[in-house]
Amino acid sequence: MTSSGPSGQQAPEQQPAQEQPPPAPTAVERANRMSAANMIRSLAPLVLICLLVVGWIALRQSGTDPVRTVDPGSSVQFAASRAGYELEAPAELPDGYRPTSARTDAGEAAEGAPVTLEIGYLTPSDEYAGFVTTDDPRAEELTAVLDDATEDGTVDLGGRTWTRLTSERGETVLTLEDGEVTTVVTGSADDDELETVAGSVAPVVVR
Secondary structure (H helix, E strand, C coil): CCCCCCCCCCCCCCCCCCCCCCCCCCHHHHHHHHHHHHHHHHHHHHHHHHHHHHHHHHHHHHCCCCCCCCCCHHHHHHHHHHCCCCCEEECCCCCCCEEEEEEECCCCCCCCCCCEEEEEEECCCCCEEEEEEECCCCCHHHHHHHCCCEEEEEEEECCEEEEEEECCCCCEEEEEEECCEEEEEECCCCHHHHHHHHHCEEECCCC
């Protein structure tokens, strides 16, 4: 038999040693961690810029055209069907003239009310040429261009005489008036490209 000691009680069992907490990081370790975090934060914008540049280069090299073109046919037909005048629009433009916008207020116009048609083109030189025709002399699309424009002679295009003006922005403006209807071609494109658009204007056949 094992002895239980003078008091008859067994010796207390030894408790397992408790795990010691890890030592606190030293000042040098804390400084290194902060330096690494700051470096990551400072490099993040540079990495983002690099990714954007790589994506842009890849897009150019892939041959994908970023220009979004539209088909102005539905807007032209709708405006022609609602207008109280013989509506005209550019037709059979050479390759390189791409329509990028088309709008008309014909859907909002009551019967007999003025109708405005506006089409925007990207020209072969990647400049803008805008076409507007309307029987509303107060149309914003007209006043924004013609107000403060100065007359600068005339030019014959497509068998008709257009008036040449220079807008307040210094851009060429070609205008054609037929009764109450005013047609305007203007934009950042050069004179040759604007004249090409104006010279293509022809009556719209309503289908």
